[in-house]
Amino acid sequence: MARQSIHNRRAGRGATGGGASWISYSDMMAALLLIFVLILTYSLYQYFTMLETKTAELEEQQALLLAQQTLLDDRETELKDLQLSLSAKQTELDEANAALLTREQLLAALQAQLKEKEAALASATVKLEEQQQALASATVKLEEQQQALALQAARIDDLVGVRTNIIRDLSSSLSAADLKATVDPNNGSIVLDSAVFFETGKSDIKEEGKRLLDRFIPVYLNVLLSDQYADYLGEIIIEGHTDSTGTYDNNLKLSQQRALQVALYVLNMPGLSRQQVALLQQILTATGRSWADLKYDQNGQEDPEASRRVEFKFSLRDSDMIEEMQRILQENDLGDTQP
Numbered sequence: 001m002a003r004q005s006i007h008n009r010r011a012g013r014g015a016t017g018g019g020a021s022w023i024s025y026s027d028m029m030a031a032l033l034l035i036f037v038l039i040l041t042y043s044l045y046q047y048f049t050m051l052e053t054k055t056a057e058l059e060e061q062q063a064l065l066l067a068q069q070t071l072l073d074d075r076e077t078e079l080k081d082l083q084l085s086l087s088a089k090q091t092e093l094d095e096a097n098a099a100l101l102t103r104e105q106l107l108a109a110l111q112a113q114l115k116e117k118e119a120a121l122a123s124a125t126v127k128l129e130e131q132q133q134a135l136a137s138a139t140v141k142l143e144e145q146q147q148a149l150a151l152q153a154a155r156i157d158d159l160v161g162v163r164t165n166i167i168r169d170l171s172s173s174l175s176a177a178d179l180k181a182t183v184d185p186n187n188g189s190i191v192l193d194s195a196v197f198f199e200t201g202k203s204d205i206k207e208e209g210k211r212l213l214d215r216f217i218p219v220y221l222n223v224l225l226s227d228q229y230a231d232y233l234g235e236i237i238i239e240g241h242t243d244s245t246g247t248y249d250n251n252l253k254l255s256q257q258r259a260l261q262v263a264l265y266v267l268n269m270p271g272l273s274r275q276q277v278a279l280l281q282q283i284l285t286a287t288g289r290s291w292a293d294l295k296y297d298q299n300g301q302e303d304p305e306a307s308r309r310v311e312f313k314f315s316l317r318d319s320d321m322i323e324e325m326q327r328i329l330q331e332n333d334l335g336d337t338q339p
Helices: 002-015 017-176 207-224 248-267 274-283 319-337
Strands: 190-193 233-241 284-288 309-316
Touching (some): 233 274
């Protein structure tokens, strides 16, 4: 119908000039409208085609984005794991750094101790060298002392032998002269009864005592002042002793006076030569001991008769040294026998 209507219109326009123009204009407008519709249809088609394409692309992008989001989530999870691991590693690193710092401090302390020990070792080495030098010097000195000791030991042996010989000769000479005087086998001292020489409380020598001295002294001095022993003789001591009756001071004076009287009597004996007198003046000593050296009986009681006495003693030159060295040797011998 539309086509017919159009055709009729075209026929009518053809019938008249004005009508023909109108039909041409209508056709043109219809054509334009058709073109517009076609263009619009094509545009809509292109739009929807593009929309579908874009939608597909968008969906693809969304899918890709979702995949990327999933990958991102996985990466975030991995990143968190890595961060946790990194945190743990950082903790371990901090602990290791702390341990390293502690070890460094310990090492520094050990190095300081080592330096101190090295310094102490160096000091000890110097001290050891000094001690070695001192030891070498002491060794030389010890060798010198040993040589001197050997000489002294020989001297001691000689002097000890001399003392023994003097004691032996005194004993035999007194026995041969029929003098009842006992010679101490250890030191050679001879004890004479004070009652023979003095009255109680007196210091003057009785005649009986003088007669005893006249017999005793020549025998005694002939041994001690002989050429064999004179060079070794250091001192002759006359000691006076009392008992404990009375004060110590009075007894000291009495004992000294008695010893002095005996010594003076000996020095003035007519039978002595000038040489003997001169030697006695150098070596004769008189001393009083009061009751400082009492004698006791078997019951531990004082024996007054034995305490009142006159003792003749002698010492050899270097006798103090001899006694000291004998004591040291005895101590060493005792020390050697101890476990």
